[in-house]
Amino acid sequence: MAERFYVNCPLRPGPVVIQGAEVHHLAVVCRFRLGDAVCLFNGDGHQYPARIEKISRDEVMLEVFAVESPARELPFRLDVAAPLPRGDRAQFLLEKLTELGVTSFTPLRTARSIIHPCKTKLGKWQRYVIEASKQCGRNVLMEVRPLLEWPAFCSRPELPPRRILAHPGGEKKSPEPLGDTVVAVGPEGGFTEEEVAQAREMGWRLLDLGPRILRVETAAIALAVLFG
Known part of the structure; x- marks a missing residue:
């Protein structure tokens, strides 16, 4: 697979110019040269093989010569919600959920959660998703919500x-046939009884993930595997 680069603009066969951080990655980090082949994506579900036509300090000009639509997305919706864990564990969680094909992630504020990031963090989280998508080959970006x-x-x-x-x-049954699903994980101290009661009233089913106490990111990833 050719090296993948994300561009935040519409793509189609023909010339395209990329700027910003991806220019540094392409020209300096990866040391691509004129005529080299790369693969562009913008989150629209397709990928665009392209050839480098010109490299300058601030921009790279490429020629897109094809449109490809590989089937790498789940055939149904899978939403995950959880309080964000501390430090680098939040980045790890977002990267792994992206790799597993999750549709969207919603950070939660619960009675026992500690980390409550503001909206200004959304750009940083989205960058984690983009980098993971470049690595795993996804052409649709996992949505990270406020x-x-x-x-x-x-x-x-x-x-x-x-x-x-x-x-x-909760239940210990194996999941039913796969389909549109939302899964939620509580903070390190778990959901309160009041929060569990609220969920039951809204039609949520409780699922026991086993006898061991799991970290937030471990439980969220386990659910993404079970229902993805």
Whole structure:
């Protein structure tokens, strides 16, 4: 597979100019030269093989010569919600959910959560998603949504009908045939009984992930594997 680069603009066969951080990555880090082949994507579900035509300090001109649509997305929607863990574990979580094909991630504020990032962090999180997409070959970017309070999130009417809450004492059954699903994980201290009751009222099913205490990112990744 040719080296992949993300561009935030419409793509089609013909000339295209890229600027910004990807220029440094392409010309300085990867040391590409005129005539080299690369692969561009912009999150629209396609990828665009291209050839380098011109390299300057601030921009690279390429010629897109094809449009490809490899099937790398899940055939259904899979949304994940969880409080963000501390430090580098948040980046790890976003990268792995991207690699597993998750449709969207919503950071949660719960009664016991500690990390409550502001909207200014969205750009940083989206960069993690882009870098993971470049590596794993996804051509649709996982959506990272703004922080939401648990009561507001769990009662959203547009959520998929299958709603799974990771919680000790829940069901231990294997998942049914795959389909549109939303899964939620609590903070390190777990959901409170009041939060669990709110979820039950809104049609959420409780699922027990086993006898060991899992970190937030471990539980979220496990659910993404189970239901993806």
